[in-house]
Amino acid sequence: MPKQDQQLARQLFSLSLVGGTLSTEHVGAVLQYLEKHPPARPIAVLRAYQRLVRAEYAKGQAVIEHAGPIADSLVQSIATTMAGRYGRAVAGVAKANPSLLAGLRVRVGDDVYESSVAQQLAGLSV
Amino acid sequence: MSTVLEQIEQQIAKLSSKAVRKNTGVIRTVADGVAKIDGLSDVMYNEMVSFPGGAIGIALNLEQDEVGCVVLGDVSRLKEGDEVQTTGKLLSVPVGKGLLGRVVDALGAPVDGKGPITSSESYPVEKIAPGIVVRKSVSQPLFTGIMAIDSMIPIGRGQRELIIGDRGTGKTTIAIDTIINQAKINKVGLASGDPKFRPVYSIYVAVGQKNSNIVRTIGALEVAGALEYTVIVAAPAADNPANQYLAPYSGAAIGEWFMENGMDALIVYDDLSKHAVAYRQISLILKRPSGREAYPGDVFYLHSRLLERSARLDGKGSLTALPIIETLAGDVSAYIPTNVISITDGQIFLETDLFNQGIRPAVSVGLSVSRVGSSAQIKATKQVGGKLKGELAQFRELAAFAQFGSDLDAKTKSQLDRGSRIVELFKQPAFNPIPIEQQVVTLWAMQKGFYDSLELKQVTAASVSLREFFATRKDAVLAEIRNKAALDKDLEDKIKVGVEEWKASFSA
Numbered sequence: 285m286p287k288q289d290q291q292l293a294r295q296l297f298s299l300s301l302v303g304g305t306l307s308t309e310h311v312g313a314v315l316q317y318l319e320k321h322p323p324a325r326p327i328a329v330l331r332a333y334q335r336l337v338r339a340e341y342a343k344g345q346a347v348i349e350h351a352g353p354i355a356d357s358l359v360q361s362i363a364t365t366m367a368g369r370y371g372r373a374v375a376g377v378a379k380a381n382p383s384l385l386a387g388l389r390v391r392v393g394d395d396v397y398e399s400s401v402a403q404q405l406a407g408l409s410v
Numbered sequence: 411m412s413t414v415l416e417q418i419e420q421q422i423a424k425l426s427s428k429a430v431r432k433n434t435g436v437i438r439t440v441a442d443g444v445a446k447i448d449g450l451s452d453v454m455y456n457e458m459v460s461f462p463g464g465a466i467g468i469a470l471n472l473e474q475d476e477v478g479c480v481v482l483g484d485v486s487r488l489k490e491g492d493e494v495q496t497t498g499k500l501l502s503v504p505v506g507k508g509l510l511g512r513v514v515d516a517l518g519a520p521v522d523g524k525g526p527i528t529s530s531e532s533y534p535v536e537k538i539a540p541g542i543v544v545r546k547s548v549s550q551p552l553f554t555g556i557m558a559i560d561s562m563i564p565i566g567r568g569q570r571e572l573i574i575g576d577r578g579t580g581k582t583t584i585a586i587d588t589i590i591n592q593a594k595i596n597k598v599g600l601a602s603g604d605p606k607f608r609p610v611y612s613i614y615v616a617v618g619q620k621n622s623n624i625v626r627t628i629g630a631l632e633v634a635g636a637l638e639y640t641v642i643v644a645a646p647a648a649d650n651p652a653n654q655y656l657a658p659y660s661g662a663a664i665g666e667w668f669m670e671n672g673m674d675a676l677i678v679y680d681d682l683s684k685h686a687v688a689y690r691q692i693s694l695i696l697k698r699p700s701g702r703e704a705y706p707g708d709v710f711y712l713h714s715r716l717l718e719r720s721a722r723l724d725g726k727g728s729l730t731a732l733p734i735i736e737t738l739a740g741d742v743s744a745y746i747p748t749n750v751i752s753i754t755d756g757q758i759f760l761e762t763d764l765f766n767q768g769i770r771p772a773v774s775v776g777l778s779v780s781r782v783g784s785s786a787q788i789k790a791t792k793q794v795g796g797k798l799k800g801e802l803a804q805f806r807e808l809a810a811f812a813q814f815g816s817d818l819d820a821k822t823k824s825q826l827d828r829g830s831r832i833v834e835l836f837k838q839p840a841f842n843p844i845p846i847e848q849q850v851v852t853l854w855a856m857q858k859g860f861y862d863s864l865e866l867k868q869v870t871a872a873s874v875s876l877r878e879f880f881a882t883r884k885d886a887v888l889a890e891i892r893n894k895a896a897l898d899k900d901l902e903d904k905i906k907v908g909v910e911e912w913k914a915s916f917s918a
Binding site for chain 1: 429448450452474475837
């Protein structure tokens with residue numbers, strides 16, 4: 285991807301943040317602006333922008349994969365712990381994943397915290 | 411019973427419920443052995459990353475939005491969207507004596523079909539070279555067994571001596587000869603039981619070479635009985651560029667183990683031209699800015715950081731490097747050759763013309779130099795070969811001048827005659843290194859004019875015959891030269907008696 289497109293996407297992304305947090309309104313405004321003033325390669329710019337927004341969005345979410353039932357209180361507790369660890373608001377999202385067999389896998393941005401039987405079995409097989 | 415219980419306890423501990431933190435990313439593109447990855451926000455420069463299916467990679471480009479990794483292994487199974495994890499480790503290779511006699515790839519995995527390698531230690535592939543304080547100057551010789559080199563361009567333990575020349579001029583042969591000579595010296599030294607004897611272990615790193623050539627090299631070492639003292643790191647032309655890029659550093663790590671543990675090692679990088687080409691390929695795919703001849707800006711550092719790892723350490727061992735560079739049409743002023751010439755402590759320049767004239771090894775005495783090795787030369791070699799380089803240089807000058815006229819004075823004629831005899835004397839077949847004591851005797855006989863009465867064509871055969879004579883009948887004299895490492899009046903008399911005896915039998 286050309287550097288200009290990446291730079292433009294980064295500029296648009298920085299305009300989408302309010303106090304370091306992604307703002308839905310600002311993202312909407314950016315998209316409106318792009319519709320009215322399309323850049324030379326709109327798809328490339330939008331893809332790069334989407335990647336940045338997705339990465340930022342993932343940082344504010346703790347996706348909790350679980351094999352069995354999970355209590356809402358546990359989801360909330362994990363979200364609070366992660367918020368404390370990363371120093372930002374983190375929302376907990378529960379997602380069923382039977383392949384874990386038992387235990388949990390929590391993903392916040394690039395970081396994955398795993399304590400599942402599937403992972404431990406995989407570790408034993410190495 | 412208690413052991414069984416402990417084992418179960420350990421297994422339970424492994425299965426403890428403690429969460430493991432991993433930093434992950436997602437493959438965006440994979441092309442030509444390089445993967446571009448989204449994420450991996452915690453990855454460090456040169457850190458190993460793990461791909462699905464067991465392949466590993468090294469993070470070489472840390473950019474704002476993505477990470478560029480070279481993949482070591484099968485890239486065909488990787489696809490867009492695959493998850494990649496950081497490992498928190500630098501790339502390491504197994505080290506130790508367990509690798510001797512083995513052929514390994516750039517990651518230290520055996521490729522010779524002789525089973526797993528017994529090694530309990532591993533060293534990082536990339537390591538900062540030893541600093542100033544821990545180093546010691548080069549003062550111990552490392553004999554190549556090639557008379558032209560040992561007498562005129564001597565190499566010391568811990569030195570970096572470049573072997574440079576066009577294709578097919580015998581660069582690899584010089585390196586292999588040197589390895590074979592180390593093995594021969596090791597066998598004699600270890601058999602003698604001398605506690606002060608320090609064997610030299612060899613590492614041969616083949617970068618971007620044809621597999622057939624590597625097989626031939628292994629065969630030559632095996633036939634000469636040198637493989638048991640040698641580790642071969644193979645990154646052939648069929649290997650991916652990432653492995654070719656890493657192989658010299660892996661070899662250096664294996665050599666460093668010997669050096670750090672008070673032993674001496676010799677490492678041959680065959681060759682760094684192809685190494686630079688592999689690195690250029692990786693850099694271009696990683697979209698790093700290219701400079702002269704499309705090499706990246708840090709191509710000098712690529713070789714300087716590698717060759718600086720060869721050293722002689724105070725109170726420890728040494729690592730001597732023989733990097734090889736292939737030139738095009740004898741152009742030593744090209745980019746990579748000049749870089750490596752400036753990094754090394756001298757070079758052995760091989761000429762195509764000399765090679766085609768049958769002067770083998772085709773060492774160009776005028777362009778070859780050893781910047782530190784002369785202080786490592788033994789006194790006996792200095793005594794018999796100290797003036798050789800000057801004499802040969804004069805000979806080359808006069809030979810060029812003599813082509814223009816036939817009327818030459820007696821002195822010039824004698825200089826030309828002597829020069830051509832020295833050239834004949836230095837002819838040596840491949841994979842046949844000559845022990846230093848035999849070299850001393852050969853050169854002593856030349857200095858004292860024992861070959862002067864012979865036909866020029868007979869000189870090479872005469873020198874071989876003289877060495878055979880001494881090896882079979884005057885072993886005690888050779889042993890004395892080896893032990894004293896200098897010629898005194900008494901020893902010279904013994905050599906004289908021996909040479910006269912040989913001359914009488916040779917003439918007859």
